[in-house]
Amino acid sequence: MNALHLWIPPNVLWVLGAIVAVLAVATGIVAVMQRGDSTGKHAELAARVKSWWVLVAIFAIAISFRRGIAIAFFALLSFLALKEYLSLIPTRRADRRVLFWAYLCVPLQYWWVWKQWYHMFLIFIPVWAFLFIAMRMVLRGETKDFLRAAGTIHWGLMTMVFGLSHLAYLLVLPDGSNVPAHGAALLLFVVLLTELNDVLQYVWGRTLGRHKVIESVSPKKTVEGLVGGALSTTAVTVAIAPLLTPLTFTDSIAVGLMIGFGGFIGDVTISAVKRDIGVKDSGALIPGHGGILDRIDSLLFTAPLFFHFMKYFYF
Amino acid sequence: MGALLRFLFYGVIVRLVVLFVLGLNVRHRERLPSKGPAILAANHNSHLDAMALISLLPLRLLPRVRPVAAADYFLRNKLLAWFALNVVGIVPLNRQRQHVHDDLLAPVAAALERGDILVFFPEGSRGAPEQLAEFKSGLARVAERRPDVPVIPVYTYGLGKALPKGEWMIVPFFVDIFVGEALRFDGDRAAYMARYRDAMAALAAEEKHADWS
Numbered sequence: 444m445n446a447l448h449l450w451i452p453p454n455v456l457w458v459l460g461a462i463v464a465v466l467a468v469a470t471g472i473v474a475v476m477q478r479g480d481s482t483g484k485h486a487e488l489a490a491r492v493k494s495w496w497v498l499v500a501i502f503a504i505a506i507s508f509r510r511g512i513a514i515a516f517f518a519l520l521s522f523l524a525l526k527e528y529l530s531l532i533p534t535r536r537a538d539r540r541v542l543f544w545a546y547l548c549v550p551l552q553y554w555w556v557w558k559q560w561y562h563m564f565l566i567f568i569p570v571w572a573f574l575f576i577a578m579r580m581v582l583r584g585e586t587k588d589f590l591r592a593a594g595t596i597h598w599g600l601m602t603m604v605f606g607l608s609h610l611a612y613l614l615v616l617p618d619g620s621n622v623p624a625h626g627a628a629l630l631l632f633v634v635l636l637t638e639l640n641d642v643l644q645y646v647w648g649r650t651l652g653r654h655k656v657i658e659s660v661s662p663k664k665t666v667e668g669l670v671g672g673a674l675s676t677t678a679v680t681v682a683i684a685p686l687l688t689p690l691t692f693t694d695s696i697a698v699g700l701m702i703g704f705g706g707f708i709g710d711v712t713i714s715a716v717k718r719d720i721g722v723k724d725s726g727a728l729i730p731g732h733g734g735i736l737d738r739i740d741s742l743l744f745t746a747p748l749f750f751h752f753m754k755y756f757y758f
Numbered sequence: 759m760g761a762l763l764r765f766l767f768y769g770v771i772v773r774l775v776v777l778f779v780l781g782l783n784v785r786h787r788e789r790l791p792s793k794g795p796a797i798l799a800a801n802h803n804s805h806l807d808a809m810a811l812i813s814l815l816p817l818r819l820l821p822r823v824r825p826v827a828a829a830d831y832f833l834r835n836k837l838l839a840w841f842a843l844n845v846v847g848i849v850p851l852n853r854q855r856q857h858v859h860d861d862l863l864a865p866v867a868a869a870l871e872r873g874d875i876l877v878f879f880p881e882g883s884r885g886a887p888e889q890l891a892e893f894k895s896g897l898a899r900v901a902e903r904r905p906d907v908p909v910i911p912v913y914t915y916g917l918g919k920a921l922p923k924g925e926w927m928i929v930p931f932f933v934d935i936f937v938g939e940a941l942r943f944d945g946d947r948a949a950y951m952a953r954y955r956d957a958m959a960a961l962a963a964e965e966k967h968a969d970w971s
Contacts, residue, residue: 522930526781530916530932533968536887539919543929721966726932727783 451627490731517611518553524603537585548572556611568605606743609750620758628687633749640706644672661714673703702745709744760844767845776813781932789937794822794873797909802879803918825877887922888970898947908940913961936961
């Protein structure tokens with residue numbers, strides 16, 4: 444391990460290994476399901492599992508070696524997510540160059556993370572970018588649909604840049620504190636549980652789902668999926684919290700519920716955005732999943748929630 | 759030298775821009791030609807159009823792939839002409855006859871004779887961003903001369919947002935590219951253009967796109 448100059452501690456490595464083992468089991472199960480079936484109804488599930496291998500590999504490589512590489516990776520993720528969002532929503536021709544400034548917020552926001560400039564990290568998008576983008580837009584002089592354009596651009600910055608950058612700030616959060624914790628462990632913890640929660644809610648909903656929870660936004664989501672998923676996510680949270688985080692037993696229950704229900708809200712919020720625009724998937728980058736937004740939708744809520752819980756109670 | 763520069767331009771620079779700054783969602787990629795001669799007939803909104811389309815074809819075909827472009831625009835000064843001819847590798851086309859007997863499509867016919875894959879913009883000009891202009895009948899005239907060459911309609915969306923006419927700064931946007939089924943010439947130019955228009959309209963309707971105005 445020393446020869447590889449890994450940045451992550453052994454516990455993170457062990458959890459990554461466990462994820463690979465779970466994926467291997469899932470791949471085996473899907474292969475068995477596909478064997479006796481010539482209708483191809485499990486093809487999307489198979490594509491999904493295959494994509495998980497790629498996503499896990501990219502994530503593991505991104506976080507393992509250097510903190511700077513990991514922060515740069517999340518900057519790239521923010522950029523791709525923002526690009527997907529801005530390509531999806533109706534934008535005005537007059538705002539083409541305004542969007543350029545919006546993109547420029549990505550490297551700056553992650554620069555504050557790298558420099559651990561916490562105050563700037565917190566206010567840059569909500570205050571400076573908010574005011575600057577509005578100024579840039581109004582100087583262009585186009586008033587038709589001004590409020591809609593200003594609102595949608597800022598919403599994109601708040602979610603895809605500000606929201607996601609909380610994941611990167613988890614990497615530097617333990618610096619200078621005497622709480623025994625590693626940034627990569629905190630990051631892995633919230634990403635793993637959020638994605639697991641998505642899968643568990645899907646599985647619970649598919650097997651036991653009866654009652655629609657929010658039909659006008661996401662017709663396939665059920666109360667059974669939501670509650671079953673959130674509770675089983677909480678159980679997993681309690682089990683692995685001692686391995687990756689300084690969370691106490693009661694706090695780990697709170698965090699589990701927060702990720703379970705927060706992830707659901709993130710998921711249906713992006714569903715509402717897509718429904719408003721009139722598309723099913725946000726893109727086609729990840730086979731079986733859709734676009735980047737389809738994959739990170741839950742993280743847009745769980746990342747800031749988990750970050751501020753940790754920041755307030757532990758760091 | 760020219761071939762090396764061209765390889766660096768399309769193989770490295772264009773591909774990096776397409777991968778990170780833009781990002782292409784390609785539908786029906788399998789309909790792209792695997793050998794020349796062939797014509798990709800696309801809508802035209804941006805200087806990026808030809809670059810993005812050429813990036814869809816494998817690099818081994820690069821020596822054979824060339825965009826057909828306006829001679830009056832791209833050969834207007836020496837430096838641009840050098841870049842357009844040697845690096846971009848255009849087939850220059852005069853849009854106006856100097857003389858009644860001029861054969862404007864001769865360079866296109868010659869390129870097809872060599873077995874090239876041509877990127878062709880039937881609109882003839884980039885026009886207003888993300889808006890379709892009238893398709894000119896030049897495409898049908900080429901097809902009439904070479905009815906054996908497959909013409910593949912390609913509809914792109916987003917490139918005119920990333921780099922519209924009159925702008926120099928690329929703003930990142932995802933781009934959707936829809937590849938159609940090859941068209942064959944059946945003896946009637948007007949009917950051929952009508953089929954091309956219908957094919958493009960069908961490709962454009964494959965996905966809902968946000969307005970841009």
